[in-house]
Amino acid sequence: MDKKLIFSGIQPTGTFTLGNYIGAVRNWGPLQDEYNCIYCVVDLHAITVKQEPAKLRKNTLDAYALLMACGIDTEKSILFIQSHVKTHAELNWVLGCSTQFGELSRMTQFKDKSKRHADDVNSGLFTYPVLMAADILAYNADLVPVGVDQKQHLELARNIAQRFNQRYGELFTVPEPYIAEIGAKVMSLQDPTKKMSKSDDNPNACILILDDKDTVIRKFKRAVTDSEAEVCYREGKDGINNLMTIYSSVTGKSFDEITSEFAGKGYGDFKLAVGETVADHLAPIRSEFDRLIQDKAYLKKCYTEGAEKAQRYSQRIVSKAYHKVGFVDKA
Numbered sequence: 001m002d003k004k005l006i007f008s009g010i011q012p013t014g015t016f017t018l019g020n021y022i023g024a025v026r027n028w029g030p031l032q033d034e035y036n037c038i039y040c041v042v043d044l045h046a047i048t049v050k051q052e053p054a055k056l057r058k059n060t061l062d063a064y065a066l067l068m069a070c071g072i073d074t075e076k077s078i079l080f081i082q083s084h085v086k087t088h089a090e091l092n093w094v095l096g097c098s099t100q101f102g103e104l105s106r107m108t109q110f111k112d113k114s115k116r117h118a119d120d121v122n123s124g125l126f127t128y129p130v131l132m133a134a135d136i137l138a139y140n141a142d143l144v145p146v147g148v149d150q151k152q153h154l155e156l157a158r159n160i161a162q163r164f165n166q167r168y169g170e171l172f173t174v175p176e177p178y179i180a181e182i183g184a185k186v187m188s189l190q191d192p193t194k195k196m197s198k199s200d201d202n203p204n205a206c207i208l209i210l211d212d213k214d215t216v217i218r219k220f221k222r223a224v225t226d227s228e229a230e231v232c233y234r235e236g237k238d239g240i241n242n243l244m245t246i247y248s249s250v251t252g253k254s255f256d257e258i259t260s261e262f263a264g265k266g267y268g269d270f271k272l273a274v275g276e277t278v279a280d281h282l283a284p285i286r287s288e289f290d291r292l293i294q295d296k297a298y299l300k301k302c303y304t305e306g307a308e309k310a311q312r313y314s315q316r317i318v319s320k321a322y323h324k325v326g327f328v329d330k331a
């Protein structure tokens with residue numbers, strides 16, 4: 001039987017957080033052996049909020065190298081930069097005409113980001129999920145590994161695919177979400193009721209995967225917890241629950257094992273252990289990134305070849321979509 005196809009992307013809006021890593025990117029590498037994988041740096045999505053052009057260019061290359069440092073192998077997977085492959089924007093328009101205004105109005109990310117960026121509530125921010133649907137459907141992906149925060153967008157992509165298929169005839173695979181059992185929503189270290197986010201203004205709220213060991217430990221030491229002293233996973237202990245989730249996903253230990261390990265010890269010991277474990281886990285990624293980012297020629301070769309493969313793959317599907325909606329075929 002043919003291998004199933006995986007597609008996922010990440011925005012180059014800054015260095016990946018531990019949330020991006022645990023909830024999404026860390027899982028992408030191991031999937032390469034079992035599935036055909038297509039991954040991309042979604043720079044078109046990034047400009048839905050204001051970006052400084054030079055910084056966006058740098059962040060995009062950094063994100064590409066970071067994905068490789070996190071285990072994406074360009075020999076096994078197609079890894080590319082979204083703006084290099086024109087089919088995404090082409091399909092975006094067609095799918096936008098199969099998406100209702102009311103559906104987009106219900107997206108919680110739009111509500112949240114339009115509050116945070118009240119001076120720039122642009123139409124791209126509103127139609128972001130249509131472009132995300134185009135990213136996925138242009139490859140007829142079966143599975144999309146994402147964090148929990150993207151589940152609503154994926155539901156919408158499924159609805160768009162089904163609606164298109166009903167209206168114009170079967171074309172798109174209806175994609176399924178692929179969500180990690182542990183760590184699908186890593187929370188902010190400063191406000192554990194909010195997800196950890198790259199664009200958080202408070203630098204202590206998130207661990208960046210290129211933070212050095214001292215910084216990682218310092219941020220964990222400052223993490224907001226509660227006034228008890230018991231390391232256990234329980235409702236109402238958002239800060240500790242978050243640290244336990246992080247520790248569990250990095251060590252593979254269960255919550256019960258973690259509770260036993262820290263029985264009779266204070267939060268100080270626990271935070272230090274989480275900090276050291278996470279820092280040691282991230283160290284090889286940091287050194288591989290430092291190596292790759294020096295080699296711009298190699299990166300260019302990889303992203304150019306990745307874009308060519310992605311263009312070829314998606315063009316067949318997008319041309320079929322254009323034909324189905326009634327556009328005249330190009331000679």
Ligand code: AQP
Pocket residue numbers: 009010011012013017019020021022023024025145146147148149150183184185186187195196197198199200
């Ligand atoms: N805190 C999180 N916990 C688990 N998974 C997360 N993801 C994001 N934050 C967490 C997952 O990471 C993947 C890439 O996300 P993205 O860069 O495309 O956009 P995002 O979800 O908007 O991530 P950020 O960090 O919050 O970016 P900004 O601040 O730029 O908006 C996705 O699979 C996402 O689910």
